Amino acid sequence: MRFGVVVFPGSNCDRDCVHALRTVLGQDVAELWHGDDSIRGVDCVVLPGGFAYGDYLRAGAIAATAPVMEAVGRFARAGGAVIGICNGFQILLEAGLLPGAMIRNASLQFRCRDVWMRVESTQTPFTAGLRVGQVLQMPIAHGEGNYYAPPSVFDALEQHGQIVFRYCDPTGAVTADANPNGAARGIAGIRSAQGNVVGVMPHPERASEAILGSTDGRLLFQSAIDSLAGLRGVTVGA
Amino acid sequence: MARKIGTVTEARPSPELVGLTRPEYDEIVRRLGRGPNPLELQLFGVMWSEHCGYKHSRQTLALLPAEGPRLVEGPGENAGVIDIGDGWAVAFKMESHNHPSAVDPYNGAATGVGGIIRDVLSMGARPIALLDSLRFGPLSDPRARAQAGGVVGGIAGYGNCVGVPTVGGELHTDSGYRGNPLVNVACLGIVRRDRLARARAAGAGNPVVYAGARTGRDGIGGAAFASEELDERSQREDRAAVQLGDPFAGKLLIEATLEALATGRVVAIQDMGAAGLTCATSEMAARGGLGMTIDLDAVPLREASMRPDEILRSESQERMLLVVRRGYEQEVRAIFHRWGLEAAVIGTVVAEPELRIRWRGKTVAALPPYALAESPAYRPAACEPIGLTERWAFDSPAQPRTDVADALQQLLRSADVASKRAVFRQYDHSVQVRTVVAPGAADAAVLRILESPPKGLALAVDGNGRYCAVDPYRGARLVVAEAAAGLACVGAEPLGVTDCLNFGNPEDPEVFWTFRQAVLGIADACRALRIPVVGGNVSFYNESPDGPVPPTPVVAMVGLIDDVERTCTTAFKEAGSVVALLGGGHPTLAGSLFIRELHGEARGRPEDVDFDTHGRVLTVVRDGVARGWLLSAHDCSDGGIAVALAECVMAGDLGADVTLPEAGRPDAALFGEAPSRIVVSLTEQNLPELIHLAAAHDVPMCILGRTCGDRLLITVAGQRVIDTPIHELAEAHDALTEVFS
Numbered sequence: 003m004r005f006g007v008v009v010f011p012g013s014n015c016d017r018d019c020v021h022a023l024r025t026v027l028g029q030d031v032a033e034l035w036h037g038d039d040s041i042r043g044v045d046c047v048v049l050p051g052g053f054a055y056g057d058y059l060r061a062g063a064i065a066a067t068a069p070v071m072e073a074v075g076r077f078a079r080a081g082g083a084v085i086g087i088c089n090g091f092q093i094l095l096e097a098g099l100l101p102g103a104m105i106r107n108a109s110l111q112f113r114c115r116d117v118w119m120r121v122e123s124t125q126t127p128f129t130a131g132l133r134v135g136q137v138l139q140m141p142i143a144h145g146e147g148n149y150y151a152p153p154s155v156f157d158a159l160e161q162h163g164q165i166v167f168r169y170c171d172p173t174g175a176v177t178a179d180a181n182p183n184g185a186a187r188g189i190a191g192i193r194s195a196q197g198n199v200v201g202v203m204p205h206p207e208r209a210s211e212a213i214l215g216s217t218d219g220r221l222l223f224q225s226a227i228d229s230l231a232g233l234r235g236v237t238v239g240a
Numbered sequence: 241m242a243r244k245i246g247t248v249t250e251a252r253p254s255p256e257l258v259g260l261t262r263p264e265y266d267e268i269v270r271r272l273g274r275g276p277n278p279l280e281l282q283l284f285g286v287m288w289s290e291h292c293g294y295k296h297s298r299q300t301l302a303l304l305p306a307e308g309p310r311l312v313e314g315p316g317e318n319a320g321v322i323d324i325g326d327g328w329a330v331a332f333k334m335e336s337h338n339h340p341s342a343v344d345p346y347n348g349a350a351t352g353v354g355g356i357i358r359d360v361l362s363m364g365a366r367p368i369a370l371l372d373s374l375r376f377g378p379l380s381d382p383r384a385r386a387q388a389g390g391v392v393g394g395i396a397g398y399g400n401c402v403g404v405p406t407v408g409g410e411l412h413t414d415s416g417y418r419g420n421p422l423v424n425v426a427c428l429g430i431v432r433r434d435r436l437a438r439a440r441a442a443g444a445g446n447p448v449v450y451a452g453a454r455t456g457r458d459g460i461g462g463a464a465f466a467s468e469e470l471d472e473r474s475q476r477e478d479r480a481a482v483q484l485g486d487p488f489a490g491k492l493l494i495e496a497t498l499e500a501l502a503t504g505r506v507v508a509i510q511d512m513g514a515a516g517l518t519c520a521t522s523e524m525a526a527r528g529g530l531g532m533t534i535d536l537d538a539v540p541l542r543e544a545s546m547r548p549d550e551i552l553r554s555e556s557q558e559r560m561l562l563v564v565r566r567g568y569e570q571e572v573r574a575i576f577h578r579w580g581l582e583a584a585v586i587g588t589v590v591a592e593p594e595l596r597i598r599w600r601g602k603t604v605a606a607l608p609p610y611a612l613a614e615s616p617a618y619r620p621a622a623c624e625p626i627g628l629t630e631r632w633a634f635d636s637p638a639q640p641r642t643d644v645a646d647a648l649q650q651l652l653r654s655a656d657v658a659s660k661r662a663v664f665r666q667y668d669h670s671v672q673v674r675t676v677v678a679p680g681a682a683d684a685a686v687l688r689i690l691e692s693p694p695k696g697l698a699l700a701v702d703g704n705g706r707y708c709a710v711d712p713y714r715g716a717r718l719v720v721a722e723a724a725a726g727l728a729c730v731g732a733e734p735l736g737v738t739d740c741l742n743f744g745n746p747e748d749p750e751v752f753w754t755f756r757q758a759v760l761g762i763a764d765a766c767r768a769l770r771i772p773v774v775g776g777n778v779s780f781y782n783e784s785p786d787g788p789v790p791p792t793p794v795v796a797m798v799g800l801i802d803d804v805e806r807t808c809t810t811a812f813k814e815a816g817s818v819v820a821l822l823g824g825g826h827p828t829l830a831g832s833l834f835i836r837e838l839h840g841e842a843r844g845r846p847e848d849v850d851f852d853t854h855g856r857v858l859t860v861v862r863d864g865v866a867r868g869w870l871l872s873a874h875d876c877s878d879g880g881i882a883v884a885l886a887e888c889v890m891a892g893d894l895g896a897d898v899t900l901p902e903a904g905r906p907d908a909a910l911f912g913e914a915p916s917r918i919v920v921s922l923t924e925q926n927l928p929e930l931i932h933l934a935a936a937h938d939v940p941m942c943i944l945g946r947t948c949g950d951r952l953l954i955t956v957a958g959q960r961v962i963d964t965p966i967h968e969l970a971e972a973h974d975a976l977t978e979v980f981s
Contacts, residue, residue, distance in 0.1 A: 011495075011580055012488050014403025018673045021690070051671075053401045056488030109981070112396050114668045143400070143668040208670050213688060213805065 006044030015051035022207040039069040046083040049090025062092035091201030102151030108184025112145040119167040131225030138218035140209035149185040167191035258285025271611040286515040293615025296746035297778040304773040318362035320774020326692040331363035334426035336779035341423040345390025350398040350485040356427040358511035364437030365429025372409040377418030396666040401487035406667035407685035413655040419784020424740040426796035439510040441528035448587035452559035456542035459483030459555025469783040489558035496579035505568035512559040520561040525609035531594040534587035622753035634830035634844030641907035649972040651879040662980035682809040683726035696804030698732030705790035716761025721849040723797035728858035729873040731865030732799030739776035744788020768851035811892035813871040823857035824940035827912030834911035849915040869926040876917040882910035898945030899955040
């Protein structure tokens with residue numbers, strides 16, 4: 003099982019993702035340079051957080067046109083497992099690999115704090131090992147995490163079970179108070195129709211060791227490892 | 241006989257126009273053996289500014305201890321370096337960006353962050369943590385609010401993007417900072433000892449490489465601007481002296497620089513900060529006893545029309561100057577290019593100690609590097625401020641405060657004590673997966689050392705303008721003592737200190753006396769703790785039409801934890817645990833926050849710290865944490881033990897029922913301040929062990945009560961004087977949320 007972590011020049015969670023996957027989970031990890039047009043045969047692509055090209059324009063807008071994203075797009079359309087975390091999620095939206103858009107947090111400020119999110123869909127490699135309703139704790143750190151989409155997209159997302167995570171309180175209740183950025187319908191993460199592409203605003207790599215306050219983030223990576231190794235029966239790219 | 245340099249010899253230029261005095265001009269002539277041309281005089285103007293030259297502070301700073309078994313680099317390099325074992329070291333430094341932040345809060349603060357990151361990066365260290373220390377006028381004033389919001393936004397805007405977590409800091413307000421806020425930022429980086437970089441040019445014939453962003457017309461004369469008093473005019477006219485930051489370029493520079501240093505081809509490196517190219521070239525050459533020939537036509541510019549003085553004095557951000565081993569310049573340039581940055585060979589190291597600047601085929605300046613880099617040092621007149629000792633006298637207000645529960649809430653609401661959550665949540669404090677104790681959760685931030693587990697680093701930043709205004713010597717000692725107490729509360733042993741000394745105009749004898757007393761206080765305190773001051777920054781001329789700012793020495797202290805799993809936070813953890821006070825002391829209302837907030841006066845001399853006692857108290861706390869006996873530990877500082885207890889209760893959302901040992905008046909017992917007092921909680925089971933440990937170190941220990949319920953209950957002299965639900969305390973404590981929303 004080989005993960006590829008994409009390194010944009012302004013990625014700043016790339017090293018954290020490599021740490022979680024390589025050091026904590028013992029996986030083989032390749033660092034994929036933004037200017038290359040290949041993902042070098044990896045089994046799973048991680049788009050990490052950060053400010054890919056500074057994000058002075060809309061977050062992720064320039065990154066979506068990077069050479070490496072062509073390769074990621076081909077891989078995704080062929081059913082390959084891709085997860086975009088924070089800025090990575092924004093890039094997936096801008097690249098059209100996931101529907102909708104991010105606007106600025108309702109507070110108009112950056113927010114860094116622990117949140118809870120409820121698993122809504124297990125039809126992805128990253129959640130196949132979890133159960134619907136499971137509550138995960140991990141940090142957010144973003145200024146543009148306020149998910150938005152036209153009503154028709156929301157309907158489709160709901161209808162096809164493409165909402166993967168919603169912000170909730172520690173008991174799992176989805177409330178306005180538990181929503182840190184104003185995201186519509188409490189959305190913290192979504193998936194593609196096929197389920198192989200996932201975007202999530204909170205940072206699983208920052209919640210993969212007990213010393214950091216939570217190990218819930220590790221569950222997403224472990225799920226991907228198990229699913230892709232065929233241990234759990236998720237149909238990828240069906 | 242005067243040499244003619246280039247075409248720019250004119251009538252004798254005026255030193256005053258570049259911020260120098262007539263005697264300084266005469267000194268330049270003496271050093272050069274001729275008069276400087278106008279361009280050269282401009283270079284002296286920035287290099288001999290207070291900000292770059294430390295003219296008025298250098299002799300006093302020499303009083304600070306700069307030795308110790310772990311010290312690798314002390315003052316003089318871009319940042320101090322301390323050995324942390326296993327082949328690793330930490331580089332750290334603190335700097336002020338007060339004047340730029342006064343004029344342009346967002347950009348001033350943002351570039352302060354960028355600048356201090358590059359200082360640490362210049363040592364070859366990967367920046368892993370930022371802390372900030374902020375002072376504003378009262379936040380009821382819309383202008384102070386706007387400044388505070390802009391400064392916090394600027395720190396967030398730069399730090400979050402560049403991917404260095406802001407893990408701690410402090411924020412205080414006082415009317416004395418109304419016209420001149422203080423923005424001090426500290427950065428810490430980690431470096432393999434054998435990869436340590438330095439800023440000493442070596443090897444005649446080696447190329448000088450410019451790397452990073454292009455040079456523009458921003459920040460020109462910023463160093464000189466930082467060395468003047470602010471007035472009404474500054475707000476309008478000095479904006480061009482403020483640099484503009486580009487955190488994305490800052491991030492690229494971190495990665496590219498570390499990659500370039502890893503090749504082993506870089507001989508020396510320094511960032512181009514204050515006084516830009518002039519400072520970097522002259523200082524690097526002077527340290528190596530060599531010279532440089534620099535070709536300004538090779539410098540990457542934003543605007544081709546820039547004049548030599550603009551290119552040389554620009555303080556455009558995100559730029560580094562490197563001396564590279566000859567023959568490897570292409571390899572190093574390619575690294576910067578790959579990261580999308582400029583990299584150009586702009587000159588050569590030469591054996592003759594002369595900095596020769598060429599522009600459009602001509603030599604436009606030729607100076608001995610040391611002449612520029614070593615400004616004259618002054619010993620300014622010092623005299624004790626008139627009326628200072630009268631302010632030491634203190635009689636407690638005749639009527640003891642009876643509504644102490646209201647007083648407690650008023651203190652919790654004050655900006656000094658109020659929760660900084662609304663600030664910290666704007667900072668990314670968890671990136672780099674090192675942050676074990678988040679900002680605000682304990683008296684110091686704790687990071688794990690991924691490179692050398694299971695060790696951890698603790699960081700605390702403290703300052704107290706209220707104490708220092710009354711007694712700068714004692715105030716400075718108390719500041720150092722509080723930082724050390726903060727480290728002990730998370731189980732850390734102090735390693736070293738960097739300081740930022742914020743004062744008014746040093747040519748005012750009263751200001752200078754105050755400065756010197758504060759330095760002496762820090763020096764004595766650090767000697768007593770046996771830790772070095774590895775470097776820092778002096779910021780003078782913090783004056784507005786209202787007068788100088790309160791004397792504000794700020795220290796950032798770094799400590800080491802052997803096992804980062806064994807650390808501690810402020811919050812009470814378990815119902816039914818024992819609450820105890822370690823260390824006795826004589827809490828007094830003199831100089832206290834209580835007196836200022838409730839009686840509107842800054843009066844009375846604070847209780848001094850006895851470092852023998854302090855050291856023993858901290859040893860007991862540190863050992864208690866390291867052995868896992870303590871569930872919580874929190875230093876009593878602003879607002880005394882009542883505020884400390886309220887903070888423990890709020891952080892843990894767990895009440896307590898305690899009785900204070902003091903028999904006197906309740907307001908003094910609750911809100912009196914004294915050093916070396918730590919509130920701890922622990923299980924009944926570990927109590928005998930802690931009692932034994934405290935006795936072994938001759939440290940007074942007093943059992944105050946138990947954690948329980950959802951209220952804070954405090955009894956003094958047989959009377960229950962505080963009985964407040966936690967949610968009411970928390971509501972008062974949350975006062976800053978509204979300010980920073």
